[in-house]
Amino acid sequence: MIYRQHARVLVQGMTGKQGSFWTEKMLACGTQVVAGVNPKRAGERHLGLPVYATARAAMAETPFDWAVMFIPPAAAREAALDAIEAGAKTVVILTEHIPARDVIAIHHAAARRGTRIVGPNTAGIVTPGEGFVGIMPGHNGNIFQPGEVGVISRSGSLGTLICLNLTRAGIGQSAFLGIGGDPMIGTTTRDALEALDRDAGTRAIVMVGEIGGSMEEEAAAYAAGMSKPVVSFIAGRASPPGKKMGHAGAIVSGAFGSYAGKRRALEAAGVAVADTPGEIPHLLNLPRPRPADPASLGRHPAG
Template identity: 60%
Template sequence: MLVRKHEGVLVQGITGKQGTFWSERMVESGTRIVAGASPGKGGRNVNGIPVYDAVSDAVAQHEVAASVLFVPPMGARAAALDAIHAGVRKLVILTEHIPYQDVMRVLAEAAEHGTQVLGPNTAGLVLPGETAVGIMPGFAANIFQPGDIGVISRSGSLGTLLALNLVSAGYGQSAFIGIGGDPILGTTTTDALRTLQADPRTRAVVLVGEIGGTMEEEAAEYITTMTKPVVAFIAGRSAPPGRRMGHAGAIVTGSKGSGESKARALAEAGATVLDLPSQVSEALIGHGITAIDLRTTTPIT
């Protein structure tokens, strides 16, 4: 799922501290926020953005392509369903600790109504120079610059580190997709890879994974069919056996889900697996993807 500059964005929970702060940052990044929604707060105005009691009220007045949720865990299901039933077809759920049964209900309703879901427990997405939807610093020029490298990450902080390393080496990003760290997600690693494979602006993909779950191993099968090179970094490869670490999804079960299992599957699929995030530029050069000096737009030699 990508949100383009021309698409209207709604912020659910915009009157809260985080919703207010990050709505300013998203606008600073180029995002076209057209409205906010907070039950009982309709009629207010946040940073020049009109606020409505319900998503349906906002949709009646504005063209809304996507909604981002700054909503507490126990209110996330109602907020997400409000957006889905109002006809919003792109949903970014930042909230973590949502009960699993609520997540499953939201994803079932989204599938029935044709709504794409990013998250829950996602940091959001960024299209440098266009939009940022969520809590990623799309406004920070030292982290995000327009370019042709797509980044997929379960972790917002690790994804930020890889994005920073790319810009430091002279690369820019076509898109950052934070899929989220929970075990049950609306967008999987494979889904995000399909999006970037189809994106004409993306020339190569950097995949940031973690121990736990099997998404990266399942994605390896799809990588064998891709025409774009994939560079991968798996965090937690040195984690002690049996130790639960990181996100709720970082639970190793059986022979799958370990860092070494993921790294092996990705390497066998043709991806270049990094030992350190700082090796990303070297790996891209190995695939013939030359860095561009972002100040002069000329190749770095």
């Protein structure tokens, strides 16, 4: 689920306003977008790329590995199933408010075909220095810089803030994995944690969680056996029990999914938990880049 620059990307809904805007940004960032889908504009070219009626038609002529969906909720099931049946290895579903029965059908088809689903309601994936897939500002060097810290987040906005804080502290990122805020997501916090644990380019991990559900507790059980350091921030500390806050999955019933319960589980697993996002760079305790020698500024290597 970590995007690599050699992976070819299909954009479903590429010709729309948002699809066009983010496709341009992805291309400029190095993402290998190869084609788009819009049944009404099949046979045309958009942003210099071919447009097909379906993902299956695209796969036959312009093979791809990933698909990303700029598709409204009512059409999301058809688009996702099209990408899955076409043979996409990973489908990034940006769409939120997809009917529950449609999400179930998507996950069932993905499990049958061995397709990785990221989302629904995700902001996408970023690999600084290689590219991004989705609607995260992976093209913005003030927010994302190549490095060795992997970041996991349900929330795109919180994930952006964390990466901004890391970059300002001189800490680059190996990958950002936006898992999504839907109640039924295809990639969990634990799935993302395992992927970053296996990634040779990731030295430490920041896990951004939220109240509600049990994903952070399940991730904590895995983190307990890791050698890579993990730091976490859990949003929703002041949220009242029984009230939905933020994402669709962020609802607390009694002690289940509570801030206190998640923090206890994480700290018991050896995960440092930040009280505020601004504390995360300090808790990582990674060596900072040495400041440049003023006497050397402006010099160029010999030869």
